[in-house]
Amino acid sequence: MTEKxxxxxxxxxxxxxxxxxxxxxxxxxNETGLEPYRIAFLRNITIDPMLPYLKLLCFREGxxxxxxxxxxxxxxxxxxxxxSPLYGFQPSLxxxxxxxxxxxxxxxxDFLGHSPGEIDDERDRVRDYLFQVLTSMRKNIDAPIxxxxxxxxxxxxxxxxxxxxxxxxxxxIRALNGELREVANRFDNTYIVDVELLQSRIGYGEFVDNRLxxxxxxxxxxxxxxxxxxxxxxxxxxxxxxSRKCLVLDCDNTLWGGIVGxxxxxGIKIGTTYPGSAYREFQEAIIGLFNRGAILAxxxxxxxxxxxxxxxxxxxxxxxxxxxxxxxxxxxxxVSNLKAIAEDLNIGLDSMVLVDDSEFEAEMVREYLPxxxxxxxxxxxxxxxxxxxxxxxxxxxxxxxxxVKRGSMYKAEVKRKEARGGFTxxxxxxxxxxxxxxxxxxDKLTIPxxxxxxxxxxxxxxxxxxxxxxxxxxxxxxxxxDILYVSLKDRFGDMGIVGAAILKHENGxxxxxxxxxxxxxxxxxVEKVLLKACLDASRKRSARIIAGxxxxxxxxxxxxxxxxxxxxNTIRSGEGESVFSLDINLAxxxxxxxxxxxxxxx
Amino acid sequence: MDVEETVKRIxxxxxxIPVGDLDDSTSPETVEKWDSLxxxxxxxxxxxxxxxxxxxxxxxxxxDLKKVCSxxxxxxxx
Numbered sequence: 001m002t003e004k005x006x007x008x009x010x011x012x013x014x015x016x017x018x019x020x021x022x023x024x025x026x027x028x029x030n031e032t033g034l035e036p037y038r039i040a041f042l043r044n045i046t047i048d049p050m051l052p053y054l055k056l057l058c059f060r061e062g063x064x065x066x067x068x069x070x071x072x073x074x075x076x077x078x079x080x081x082x083x084s085p086l087y088g089f090q091p092s093l094x095x096x097x098x099x100x101x102x103x104x105x106x107x108x109x110d111f112l113g114h115s116p117g118e119i120d121d122e123r124d125r126v127r128d129y130l131f132q133v134l135t136s137m138r139k140n141i142d143a144p145i146x147x148x149x150x151x152x153x154x155x156x157x158x159x160x161x162x163x164x165x166x167x168x169x170x171x172x173i174r175a176l177n178g179e180l181r182e183v184a185n186r187f188d189n190t191y192i193v194d195v196e197l198l199q200s201r202i203g204y205g206e207f208v209d210n211r212l213x214x215x216x217x218x219x220x221x222x223x224x225x226x227x228x229x230x231x232x233x234x235x236x237x238x239x240x241x242x243s244r245k246c247l248v249l250d251c252d253n254t255l256w257g258g259i260v261g262x263x264x265x266x267g268i269k270i271g272t273t274y275p276g277s278a279y280r281e282f283q284e285a286i287i288g289l290f291n292r293g294a295i296l297a298x299x300x301x302x303x304x305x306x307x308x309x310x311x312x313x314x315x316x317x318x319x320x321x322x323x324x325x326x327x328x329x330x331x332x333x334x335v336s337n338l339k340a341i342a343e344d345l346n347i348g349l350d351s352m353v354l355v356d357d358s359e360f361e362a363e364m365v366r367e368y369l370p371x372x373x374x375x376x377x378x379x380x381x382x383x384x385x386x387x388x389x390x391x392x393x394x395x396x397x398x399x400x401x402x403x404v405k406r407g408s409m410y411k412a413e414v415k416r417k418e419a420r421g422g423f424t425x426x427x428x429x430x431x432x433x434x435x436x437x438x439x440x441x442x443d444k445l446t447i448p449x450x451x452x453x454x455x456x457x458x459x460x461x462x463x464x465x466x467x468x469x470x471x472x473x474x475x476x477x478x479x480x481x482d483i484l485y486v487s488l489k490d491r492f493g494d495m496g497i498v499g500a501a502i503l504k505h506e507n508g509x510x511x512x513x514x515x516x517x518x519x520x521x522x523x524x525x526v527e528k529v530l531l532k533a534c535l536d537a538s539r540k541r542s543a544r545i546i547a548g549x550x551x552x553x554x555x556x557x558x559x560x561x562x563x564x565x566x567x568x569n570t571i572r573s574g575e576g577e578s579v580f581s582l583d584i585n586l587a588x589x590x591x592x593x594x595x596x597x598x599x600x601x602x
Numbered sequence: 603m604d605v606e607e608t609v610k611r612i613x614x615x616x617x618x619i620p621v622g623d624l625d626d627s628t629s630p631e632t633v634e635k636w637d638s639l640x641x642x643x644x645x646x647x648x649x650x651x652x653x654x655x656x657x658x659x660x661x662x663x664x665x666d667l668k669k670v671c672s673x674x675x676x677x678x679x680x
Contacts, residue, residue: 018647022615049643211658212642222646 053229278381293403412493510538629666
């Protein structure tokens with residue numbers, strides 16, 4: 001059995017609860033070769049019935065989930081005990097599940113029995129408790145932490161008067177949730193899971209199951225547990241740098257109602273009245289994702305002219321030709337088209353999502369391209385927007401100005417590829433691009449993008465270490481570290497920041513902790529400019545030796561000999577990791593001469 | 603729609619016992635994996651399968667497989 005077998009699980013919604021339990025049991029027995037992902041739970045409620053959902057999602061993405069379930073209502077004790085099995089477990093992720101009625105009877109169940117002063121003290125006590133839990137955990141582990149926010153009671157202590165008062169029970173708990181977020185923001189890699197929002201998706205009546213609470217201290221319904229598992233998994237996906245990048249859309253009955261080849265541009269449904277308004281709403285949601293940083297492509301079995309006419313001429317279309325970086329509008333099968341899109345854009349199939357209303361197309365793509373996530377739309381277009389947004393496939397934990405520009409950057413890349421066709425000699429082609437490189441030290445404005453690169457870059461990444469913005473900030477402020485980045489533009493467009501390196505200077509030598517390049521900048525020699533900058537930065541510190549490491553991952557095989565190819569000596573070569581070093585004074589390092597300009601701060 | 607067959611499938615999935623080994627007297631006493639926690643899982647699975655909501659006192663009365671089947675039939679008959 002392989003990772004591929006794990007991936008063929010398909011859609012979790014197709015399985016009943018007991019089937020999922022059985023499937024997870026057999027996966028646990030058989031899939032012993034997968035990469036382990038250790039999830040620890042600290043909790044004051046029974047949360048075990050959620051595990052089959054979360055475990056199935058992990059297996060589906062080729063991870064072997066291992067769970068540590070902390071003792072019931074022992075959260076702060078375990079967090080503060082450095083010898084706790086929680087830490088011995090070496091979690092990849094810690095989830096803190098605290099329900100307010102267990103943590104504060106006063107706020108949850110006896111609000112009116114206390115004076116405003118006592119309520120304020122109680123709020124402080126809860127906030128301090130959580131601060132203490134997080135502080136203790138951060139003394140012991142760097143792993144990401146998720147913290148559930150508190151449910152707001154559906155029937156508050158003052159009834160209809162409650163909301164009118166800032167100090168009412170509902171508003172007090174809402175304000176406390178806001179404070180939770182502030183507390184979490186003070187720690188690295190620590191995030192709030194918005195339980196209030198999850199609850200609002202299906203309603204309190206569907207979310208909380210009071211029978212199970214009283215019988216087994218398990219307050220959440222099966223639907224709620226599934227929602228929680230899906231939400232936790234969105235975070236896990238983001239931590240692993242596996243957020244999807246490219247949304248591929250069908251046209252007929254996806255972007256508009258009807259088949260343009262049959263009904264013509266006048267006959268399709270897109271506009272301000274039903275059902276066209278539903279399709280318009282869907283297009284607006286897609287533009288939202290575009291603004292978030294997703295790149296868009298079309299894949300439709302149609303005559304090219306018919307679709308282009310709609311994109312360019314139809315007055316009610318929200319999406320236009322400009323939004324798409326690739327358009328495969330032809331009569332070829334979608335599998336071939338998707339592969340071509342992946343190749344054109346130089347992205348993996350596992351970063352793509354296909355949205356299509358056809359069961360046939362969806363099944364075929366699922367069968368032949370299991371790495372592509374497929375969303376099959378139902379008949380009712382008024383459901384489309386929520387189906388797309390609830391998938392969370394493009395959710396990530398950073399958002400920078402580069403994300404807004406991403407679509408146009410990919411379009412420029414396509415133009416570059418077209419220009420490439422005219423040259424026989426690669427150096428001539430690269431010289432013709434008029435590339436200008438900037439090398440500089442990280443600062444407040446560039447830190448978000450650098451952090452994002454460490455989280456998303458999988459191929460040209462020597463050590464695949466993931467850093468949050470707070471991490472990069474901290475290192476940047478430290479005297480022992482240099483954080484360098486390179487940005488690239490050419491005559492087709494500005495690619496922004498495309499690479500970064502983190503240097504650690506210790507005991508008179510330098511160590512390259514992180515060295516990576518975005519896939520959009522590969523094949524141009526930009527890495528040589530960055531490597532030279534690392535040498536220069538180390539030379540400035542009077543370092544004698546610069547060392548680099550290659551940590552083996554499935555996706556980074558192309559750089560396993562990067563240091564060797566650039567003149568480093570191999571110090572140690574192993575199965576998982578190799579170490580290289582270079583004497584800085586002996587280094588003879590040349591940067592390609594086809595760059596138009598290299599501006600370096602180093 | 604055979605209630606006994608479906609209930610046995612669900613119980614077999616949840617408690618990791620072959621369907622053939624299940625009978626009327628199967629209970630938490632005879633099955634290692636049937637504990638208070640997995641009992642709740644069984645309730646969740648039955649409710650999902652049949653679209654029913656089992657009262658709390660009925661949950662605690664499902665003390666063996668025979669009782670589980672008869673309770674489910676009651677709810678379906680209601």
